[in-house]
Amino acid sequence: MPNTDNQKRGGGAARAAGILCRDPMFGLYLDQRARSKFGADVADGTHNEQDARDWICRACGVESRREIDGSPQARATLRTISDRFSAWKTRKKSAEYGGADARDRSPDH
Template sequence: MPELKGGFRARNAAMLCQDETFRLYLDRRRAAKFQLDIPDGTHTVDDARDFILQACGIQSRAELDHNQDAAITYRQIMYHYRRWQHRQSRRGLGSP
């Protein structure tokens, strides 16, 4: 099977993993979901990548541009992240 080439979604996901605010979102999301005390700044770029791959059920971000189910899940991740960002900005919180 030939290696899939990543497109817009794969590049977007790679940039998202570099985003400190997205990684902060993952810190706070995990802390709330599992009732844990997780310090801000815990999630790394690799952790963010692993989160996206696992949540979308894929092995590579390139699959986001070729797998419709993974693309839908990625859009849901983005939707929840943007909602969180909006709520944080209204409270004046959330920026690293």
Template sequence: MTDQPKGGPQARRAAMLCQNPRFWLYLDHRWRAKNALEYREFPDGTHKAAGATRALRRACGIESRAELDHNDEARAMLDRIVSDYQRWERQQRMNERVAGGRA
């Protein structure tokens, strides 16, 4: 038998997030802002699924997404990441509407 925790709904939620190309774009934007980088130094499309998974595990302080279903602090961080991503996504949609003249 193994002592590895089994993943559940939170692990699946994180896996779906890390497969989302829009989340990868969000991570690119966040990384540029956090590190005061210009677009040419860290262009969109830098993060992919593997990089998103690493970033999520690092931010949540876990080694496996399965831990999200067994670690309240890690799950709270996932909730914060999802919330921040959704806020960014709403802002992107608003920016697109304004740029397209549909404010």
């Protein structure tokens, strides 16, 4: 069976991973996560799209984002990453507009 464009690019999970990687806020999430979880000395804006891609691939245990669709474990991991990122964005917005304390601005994992 010949490769189709969809097989080369991956399915919905691979596309979702690509969208995350291109989101500048996801890079900021990774910056803050590195500081809060690992004590890394990184400034906001350190993680770029390629760093995000590499991080997601490592976290999901794949070499390419398109492999995520073929692995139930990788899809579940990506879903967890996406959920945590969404929760972080919500807390960050709340902190900006509602005055939450610093604990609420840092990534939980």
